Amino acid sequence: MENNHSHSISNKTYIGIWIGLLILTFLSVEASFVQFRAFAVGVALFIATAKAFIVAYYFMHLKFDSKIISIMVLVTGVVFLTFIILTFFDYAFREPIV
Amino acid sequence: MNMNQTISDHAVHRDDEASKIGMWLFLFTELLLFGGLFLVYTIYRNLNPDAFANASQELSVAFGTINTVVLITSSLTVALSISTIKDNKPKMAKNLLWLTLILAAVFMVNKYFEWSAKIHHGLFPGMEHFMQLPPGEALFFFLYFFMTGLHALHIVAGSIFIGVVIAQLNKGKIKYDDYILQENAGLYWHLVDVIWIYLFPLFYLIH
């Protein structure tokens, strides 16, 4: 049987992480009121990705689980990014419709 | 070797790591299910940037922010409940899960008010006002209802999952040394949270 409880995050750490996530949320909301123009999407997605990473790494225990799961997450991410990038090869280069 | 022995072998057979891998693989399919929608969103936003920016002004940032906070907090309570069951405090773990369910309910009530306001304005696909929207904005609202609707369904599914865990805790089937079901329910709940973490800025914040 696997020994799953060798690693425990203390409740304090969890609450710290939670506060961190809240701060990032408010940061993201604040940023939306500043006119970043072209960067708005980038900034919002960057903050979201940071939050998602924190949730996955601590709350979802990627930090403690076997490496293979992290590798799988990575593969999934890469495949999904490939879908988006390759689809954009179409839309980014469409000749403007006359 | 006789049959009885085999059957008991089957029963004893327990592999938490396998359950966890199985759960993660399932989460990947969920991620890509939403991934398809994110792809559609990305392409259409790219084709109609102004219309999307205009349409997103219609959504209330306050509603979205409150729901984000609610969901992140519910993720915290789930995570805490798992570490309490490890410390052999089933009662505490159960209460934390109940708290999660309450937060889920708050999220849904919030969502209900938000949706009904939009529907009241005739923004649901097929309604009169919707049909008169400029092309890109109609797409935005179609996607808004489709994606947040699907997400809400996942909240319901996750709540049921957590409900099952609570029942198992009551029966004493989830214990300090056997809590993989609770851990998997937690994984699912966090995934629902992660998806919302992306939905929130994409619909509410990027004008």
Add this chain to the structure above:
Amino acid sequence: MFSNASSFVEGVDFAFFVIIGISLIFLIGITAAMIYFVIKYNKKKHPKAVPTKDNFQLEIIWTVIPTLLVLGMFYYGWVGYRPMRIIPDNAIPVKVTAKMWSWSFEYENGKWDSLLIVPVDKPVKLELFSPDVLHSLYIPAFRIKEDVVPGIANIMWFEANKTGTYNILCAEYCGQRHSYMLSKVKVLPQDEYEKWYNSKDTLAEKMMPGEIIMKKQACIACHSTDGSKLVGPSFKGLYGSKRTVLVDGVKKEIVADDEYIKNSILNPNSEVVDGFPQGIMTNYSGQISEDEIKQFIQYIKTLKND
């Protein structure tokens, strides 16, 4: 066996021969080797197998060589294709409308035909337009094909280099009469083309305005004028007749008057004649004017039962 009549044929066919040539060498080689091994190393003649020894070099060789070969194939495929995307500025523009289930071609001077008529040795640019579903304009003799996508202005071009008449087919499945969505391209010598292009519309003189509208709007792809039943009801004897229609799933008896015909054009799914499919007909609002509808109804009135 394979007709060829455009400037693209050479490049496309060359790419084809390169690919098929290399492929055939592999197909024959591998099959022959397989049969040879089975005969030569048959267990009767060769009872003891030689133990396998992996050969890393060999693996590299048969990774690298196919890679080079397929990249070569890609190159010739691209070379044959590139001219299809470079449209000459002096190309004659023709607006193509693909509708379930017919083609129509409109020229710069407003001339219109259901055949594509082009001069030989002159580039022609086709601007593709579809009001309903996907179609695909395919001229095998020219080796060209491009989908006609609603909402997207796809363009294709060609330069025919042989006079004659060639098939135009719809290659993207578009419903019931997909396989009848055919037309022809007529390649004429320059002088004949000009004569045709500058001639008065002979069709227009013989036809009532409503009949031209009917042909242009491709009504005849689904509605006959001789009483036979195609996808939709025939126009023959339509005007003034009694019909049973479905309104929101409820049967209703009505008379086919001006108002009904107009509504059927602009709002085709509100009153569908019982026994005919729902949701097939294109919505023509925005594509046809009030006046045209009036002319069209005038024409329908002439199609009486014998």
Add this chain to the structure above:
Amino acid sequence: MSTEQTAIPAENFFNQGGKGIMSWLTTTDHKRIGLLYMYSIAIFFSVAVIIGLMMRLELIAPGKTIMEANTYNKMFTLHGVIMIFLFIIPGIPAVFGNFFLPLFLGADDVAFPRLNLMSWYLYIIGALIALSTLVFGEGSADTGWTFYAPYSVKTGTNVSTSVFAAFVLGFSSILTGLNFLTTIHRMRAPGMGWFDMPLYLWSTYATSWIQILATPIIGITLLMIVAERVLGVGLFDPSLGGDPILYQHLFWIYSHPAVYIMILPAMGVISEIIPVFSRRRIFGYKAIAFSSLAIAFVGYLVWGHHMFTSGMSGPARIIFSILTFLVAIPSAIKVFNWLATLNKGSIDLQPPLLYSMGFIFLFLIGGLTGLVNGALATNTHIHDTAFIVGHFHYVMFGGTGFGFFAAMHYWFPKMYGRMYNIKRAKIAFWVTFIGFNTLYFPMFILGLQGMPRRYYDYLPEFQDWQVVSTVGSWILVTGLIMMFTNIIRGARKGKPAGDNPWNGYTMEWQTTSPPPLENFHEKPVYKEISYDK
């Protein structure tokens, strides 16, 4: 290991674990679930073959022969949906994967046996929903199995139900993939490392990853189509600012990798059969294993080659064309390694090997004509013509279908403990093989002449080859009937085959035939395979 056995061992999974229909319908035994899949797949396959036969008969002459255009359009849709979602995708993984995956690993079952049974039920439910369109509603869909928008949104036929069926079947496929991946990760026999696994497992592993990561995309896409039809307005509708081509992207993001879900398991089967009948270890084990993973990954990158004439941007066409050519390489590597395994072996030409060689030949034709499709210039000409239909059937039927038949003939004695008639199996092979080529080869010529696909009617100049093709369909069906009657007769009355009739090396041959409920009488430990038998 004794090969002379005169009776079927009494301790086998047919006898153990209960008798009667209920014991089968509630079983969690992977072997029984594998057989449940096999029986249901056989039924759906026969239905789709009959539909195909009728379509071919319709095309024997121009004009109407036996059915209306409407019926024809529904038939090719149903033929595609059944063959793809009910036969080829689940085919090898669900039947032989289920039956043999745990045996290969030396395990007693898959990781989640109950989930496995649920996958089968989802499969049956999906199948019934798909077939229900024949009886209920406005008739089955007439869109082609691709469900291209906007036609699929406009047509009055029962698209929503068909699409929902595909959605349910997708779920079944995902759960099977999930189950297999977990099993391979967690249940290898003690001592069996990743590179000790039979190559079939590598191909299953790669396949399962595609099932997990690509299937959800089609799921959500099909849901969007349903939403469009229900709400009456749509995401792919130009009047809302939508783009019909985006549907094609989403559809092929799944459906191209799905082609590798279909072919990879067959390649795995061939990699198992060839060494056994050449009596030597497979040549280039790692090359074949990695080429499976490479196919799975590169397979995600090439979907655009279905859209070269759709109005996709120029650069995208070029990039997808290059990537498409790259996916040919791992397949080539496999073929060369199989060939090198045959070389200097001691070859015994039994039916499984015969089918495998049939596979290699037909797959080569399918794969090599795929290169014609991948090149931009030639694709423009042959896209959406009969050439594509020919190519697709060479890869999917000549490849996966023959792979399935090879697997069936190879593992049959292990599954039933009996042997079919070897001579008849060989004759059936040749009839099927000849019929196959007569049926599908003319399609290449028709396509090059400019005969579009999905045509109910055609111009008279195409008739000659259409007739040849239709005659081929009769020969092919004769061969299939011979093959299946031989198999069925073998299952019921065949001679006991013994535990290891082919002298196989992998773990499934180390147990009795048919295997006992718990698969192995003693918990097996993996030992390095010796090829000196």
